[in-house]
Amino acid sequence: MNTFCGxxxxxxxxxVGLWSGNGxxxxxxxxxxxAIPSAIFFEFSNGAPTFGRRAVSNYVRGADxxxxxxxxxxxxxxxxxxxxxxxxxxVSFQDxxxxxxxxxxxxxxxxxxxxxxxxxxxxPVFFVDGDAAADRRSQDTLAAIAGQLGFGSVSFQYEPVAxxxxxxxxxxxxxxxxxxxxxxxTSDFSVVRVSPQRRVKSDRVDDVLASxxxxxGGTDFDRLLSARNIMPDLGLxxxxxxxxxxxxxxxxxxxxxxxxxxxxxxFLYKEPVLREVxxxxxxxxxxxxxSRLLHVLEEQLGHALAMQVEEAxxxxxxxxxxxxxxxxxxxxxxxxxxxSGMETCLSxxxxxxxxxxxxxxxxxxxxxxxxDTTFLTGGSTAIPTVRAxxxxxxxxxxxxxxxxxxxxxxGLTLEAHRRYG
Numbered sequence: 001m002n003t004f005c006g007x008x009x010x011x012x013x014x015x016v017g018l019w020s021g022n023g024x025x026x027x028x029x030x031x032x033x034x035a036i037p038s039a040i041f042f043e044f045s046n047g048a049p050t051f052g053r054r055a056v057s058n059y060v061r062g063a064d065x066x067x068x069x070x071x072x073x074x075x076x077x078x079x080x081x082x083x084x085x086x087x088x089x090x091v092s093f094q095d096x097x098x099x100x101x102x103x104x105x106x107x108x109x110x111x112x113x114x115x116x117x118x119x120x121x122x123x124p125v126f127f128v129d130g131d132a133a134a135d136r137r138s139q140d141t142l143a144a145i146a147g148q149l150g151f152g153s154v155s156f157q158y159e160p161v162a163x164x165x166x167x168x169x170x171x172x173x174x175x176x177x178x179x180x181x182x183x184x185x186t187s188d189f190s191v192v193r194v195s196p197q198r199r200v201k202s203d204r205v206d207d208v209l210a211s212x213x214x215x216x217g218g219t220d221f222d223r224l225l226s227a228r229n230i231m232p233d234l235g236l237x238x239x240x241x242x243x244x245x246x247x248x249x250x251x252x253x254x255x256x257x258x259x260x261x262x263x264x265x266x267f268l269y270k271e272p273v274l275r276e277v278x279x280x281x282x283x284x285x286x287x288x289x290x291s292r293l294l295h296v297l298e299e300q301l302g303h304a305l306a307m308q309v310e311e312a313x314x315x316x317x318x319x320x321x322x323x324x325x326x327x328x329x330x331x332x333x334x335x336x337x338x339x340s341g342m343e344t345c346l347s348x349x350x351x352x353x354x355x356x357x358x359x360x361x362x363x364x365x366x367x368x369x370x371x372d373t374t375f376l377t378g379g380s381t382a383i384p385t386v387r388a389x390x391x392x393x394x395x396x397x398x399x400x401x402x403x404x405x406x407x408x409x410x411g412l413t414l415e416a417h418r419r420y421g
Contacts, residue, residue: 004118004420005108006412008159009101009142011072011184012218012379013405014038016104017413018112019421023169024413026406029107030054035405038184039069040100044087051103059303067303070219070262071097073185075138076128084266098145105149118153119146120416122162122408124186125213155419158211159183160190161204162411163402167375168194169414175372178394180357181408182378182386185220188213189357191364191371202418210363214356216349218313218380219262226260226309228345229335233326234259234296235289240280251280251290259293260309265302274298292329301328312337317382343385354389361393368393377402 002019013035017026026034030052041055042048043065050058059067066086074080074093083090108116127138139156146154160179167177174195181188191209198207227236236256239248255277258264267273277294284290296302308324315322316339326333361368371394380386381404391399403410 002417002421003112003114003116004120004416005105005116006120006122006162006409006414006416007101007104007146008122008162008409008412009072009097009104010038010122010405010408011070011186012038013184014100014104015406015409016108017409017416018108018116019413019417024410024417026409026413027108027111029104033405034409036104037069038071038100039067040071040096041068042066042086047087047089049099049103051100056307060307066266068096068263068266069303069306070184071100073219073263075141076131076134079263080137080141094141094145097142098148101145102149105151115150117151118416118420119151119155120412120419121146121154121156122159122412123156124183124215125158125160125188125190125211126186126215129215153420157412157415158188158190159186159408160188160211160213161192161208162409162415163375163377163407164190164192164194164208165199165411165414166377166402166407167373167400168192168199169410171195174198176366176370177373177375178357178360178368178371178397179375180377180381180390182353182376182380183217184379185215185217186213187216187353187356187378187380189360191360191366209366210360212356212360212363214352216352217378218310220349221313221346221380221383222262222306222309223257223260224345224349225313225337225342226306227256228341229312229324229337230305230309230326231256231260233289233329233333233335234293235280235284235286238284238286238289240283240285243283251284252276255293259296259302260306262303262306265306268297268302269300296329304328313342313383316342317384339384342383346383346385350385350389353386354393357390357393369396371397373398373400375400375402375407377404377407379404 006017029036036052039055128134160181164179179190190211193207281290321338374397
């Protein structure tokens with residue numbers, strides 16, 4: 001029996017793969033597909049965690065509990081060493097990620113019919129931009145979590161290299177490929193030589209010509225879209241009088257930034273923050289808007305708002321505009337999002353992606369016109385402005401669409417077979 005797996009722990013979605021017969025297969029961990037949302041919900045009535053779509057469903061239906069998503073974004077930050085309140089208990093974020101990993105491991109073992117002993121974990125090229133020590137700590141944290149779950153051997157592969165292995169399994173001749181992986185929290189780019197002959201090699205170091213990455217992904221796009229389209233209706237950009245009634249001040253932006261950031265939303269539900277917002281409300285010049293903000297925090301609607309922004313982002317990959325129902329904040333309140341507005345909003349982050357992809361080409365010593373194939377994976381490769389700017393770098397390349405949420409997991413399983421099979 002093959003007792004290994006590939007595990008792609010993503011910011012937005014995760015997959016786990018096993019070797020079946022002569023090839024990899026992704027495990028259907030829950031109904032709805034092989035990709036499971038990287039979400040966890042603790043219901044206060046019993047303290048038990050639920051995961052993925054069930055976690056999202058429990059939160060949306062209004063169950064009393066604590067919802068978390070985008071936990072991967074905590075890696076490399078000081079939050080990973082902190083504890084957070086789950087009901088009356090304090091639980092470390094490392095332990096929370098461990099619970100999610102255990103859920104994936106147990107699902108794989110049920111599918112396999114036995115224990116999974118070894119794992120290849122995916123990792124971005126950089127967990128943290130420009131901080132090698134934090135990057136090492138992030139990988140060490142994931143290795144420790146996996147080790148505590150009983151994996152005998154834990155190893156890593158870069159996510160874009162894993163995606164390249166998935167692509168390579170289908171090529172019939174040698175190709176010079178640019179692998180584009182736009183994930184939920186990070187984006188990675190690799191220039192790789194692939195071929196039927198190369199894929200049987202045990203050492204692929206010489207075939208990976210360059211890998212670069214940047215800490216920009218789908219959750220950053222959500223944050224920017226929320227700040228542009230939703231937060232002004234909650235008071236962002238409005239003013240208040242200082243406590244002495246002498247100065248006109250802008251409302252503090254930090255609260256709005258955190259409310260638009262997946263992994264920071266839960267921290268706004270603490271009583272000191274609520275007291276601050278009530279104080280701001282008394283001094284605000286737009287009490288109607290700040291009252292909405294207070295309502296969102298008191299009713300813990302932050303993740304519901306973030307989900308609606310994410311859904312609007314997805315809708316705008318195919319439509320010129322869409323309307324977002326905000327009646328959970330106030331009856332009859334809605335907001336119109338436009339594709340052109342999204343393009344303007346994301347322009348700075350898209351330029352960072354383009355620069356990182358160009359850096360991969362430069363490090364590899366090739367021109368964009370030399371690339372035979374641009375292989376796209378990750379949910380945000382569907383965003384038109386992202387695609388257009390990145391594909392312009394490789395004008396002669398064939399564009400190959402990978403499984404947006406499964407290519408990395410499939411490639412990690414191929415790598416696990418190479419290492420442990």
